[in-house]
Amino acid sequence: MASSTSKTTDKYFKISSVKDDTNELAPQQEEKKIHGGTTASVVSLLSSSHSKDVVTNCHVLQIIIEVIILCGRQNISLRGHVEDRGNFLAILGEVAKCDETLANHLALGDIRARYTSPKIQNELIELGGNEILSSIVESCKAAKYFVIIADECSDVSIHEQLSLCLRFLDKDLNRQLVIREEFVGFRHAESLKGEAICELLLQFLDDLGLDVQNVRAQCYDGAANMAGKFKGVQARIREIVPDANYVHCKAHALNLALINSSSNMCVRNMMATVQAIAFAFDYSAKRLLSFANENEEVQSQMQKRTKLRTLCETRWSSRTDALFTFLTSFPVIVSALEDLKEDHDDKAGQYLNAILSFEFIISLVVAQHQGLGGQGFVLPVTSASSERSFSAMRRINTYLRSTMGDVRMSSLALIHVHRDMSVNTLRVIEQFAARKTRHVDFM
Structure with missing residues (x-):
């Protein structure tokens, strides 16, 4: 009986020993699994998620940059008096209608990472x-x-x-x-x-x-x-x-030379008259309307100009532009001044008498054709x-x-x-x- 009990006890301890050994091996096997394929899968998932986020963030920022560059190229102001009504956000909103990623970013993205603030705009x-x-x-x-x-x-x-x-x-x-x-x-x-x-x-x-x-x-x-x-x-x-x-x-030097070359009294009087008439039509709605009504016939010859050009003492190109416009629209100016004179505009009568004089017409034609404005010169170095x-x-x-x-x-x-x-x-x-x-x- 004793021997039977002893055998049973030995058998029990052997089984217990195997179970204990198995329990000791389990953590080691789990550790191998963690340091093996399972961890690799987690890292892979994290890396994939990070790459996806980077692609999304770059996509959104690229659109924001392109909208800013568009506004800059076309000289469109980005912000208004009220930030939410600015051109930049309005254009971005229109683009978002066709781009789900951008729409989600603007609607649900972290307010600290939308990258549409004035500070970020300046940086971009x-x-x-x-x-x-x-x-x-x-x-x-x-x-x-x-x-x-x-x-x-x-x-x-x-x-x-x-x-x-x-x-x-x-x-x-x-x-x-x-x-x-x-x-x-x-x-x-x-x-x-x-x-x-x-x-x-x-x-x-x-x-x-x-x-x-x-x-x-x-x-x-x-x-x-x-x-x-x-x-x-x-x-x-x-x-x-x-x-x-x-x-x-050279352009400034030419302008100074042309001013001195225009010291002839007839030329100076002609330019003063051109300037006075240009100002008169520019700053009077009544006179400007009269000029515009007569201007339709010769507008193609005036290169689509709708107003007379004023002279500038320091801008050499403005002289040619002013003289060319005045000479091209001369019949229109005469007709407009005649209408204004009939409407009891005393200044219009004075201007009409001045531009119909022989000296004025000769000075205007010669000055324009001789290039007193500075056209026809090839200037290698100017500012x-x-x-x-x-x-x-x-x-x-x-x-x-x-x-x-x-x-x-x-x-x-x-x-x-x-x-x-x-x-x-x-x-x-x-x-x-x-x-x-x-x-x-x-x-």
Whole structure:
């Protein structure tokens, strides 16, 4: 009986030992599983989810950038007095109607990561402008030597803005040499003294990564702070780079010569009369309506102009435009003045007598055909590119957008002026993500 009990006990302990060994092996097997295929599956799932999020985030941000670039190219203000009614969000909303991913982002996305705020807009505008600027600077560096063209002008906020353009050689698609003059931005000029502007120009070139020793010419207008023989910008630049020859803007020089050549009393009287009549029709609704009614017959000859052009003392091109418009619409002007004279407009009678005189007609025809406005001249170096950039500045920085910052205005000007240049949105996204830690991942 005892032996039977002993056998049973031994059998029990053997079974228990096997169960215990099995229980000890279970955690080890589970550990192997965790460190094996199961963990790999979790990592794979996380990686797949992250990649999907990155693709979605990049897709949304790319559309936001493209809308901002579109507004910049077309000079459409992004924000309104009320943020929700701005053009940027309105266009983005229209795009979202055809894009479910963007619609979900705008409707359900984290408010901290929608990337439509004014601060983010400014950042993306700056990056878009920098992308265009980098392309221009790379081409300029490839050419090595270049010319700087600069001018200054007040914006609507009465801040002096310095415009810089670069002139250099490049090759077109046919590998032929072409001359390029490219606007590269505005800088706020706190002082208009020659020393201050010179330092601003040198800092501008340094920020662009261009070597000032490669400057071979500099072109400005004839203002004393720019063209001064001893303390002007051109003199200070030549102290640093002796090879940087100064060229007085040929267009400004031509304008001064034309003003002096117009010292003949008949020509001066003719121009004064043209200016007075242009102002008279411009600032009187009654006279402008009379001119418009008579203007329909010759409008095609006037190149679709609906108003007379005024003269400008410093804009050489405005003279040709004003004289051409006046001469082309001469019969219309006479007819309109006759109608106004019959309507007891005393000024109209005086103007009519003046323009029907023999001296006036001869002076007008000779002045227009001899090119007193400056047409027909091939000017190799002028500051016209800077002048055109100021026209862009006035279109961008209007009275309603007068609180715009300098960086935003310069970047928008780059996008607007170089509207034909493409912007690599993927590179903008990379730079945007690399600037600082974002609420969502883009890489």
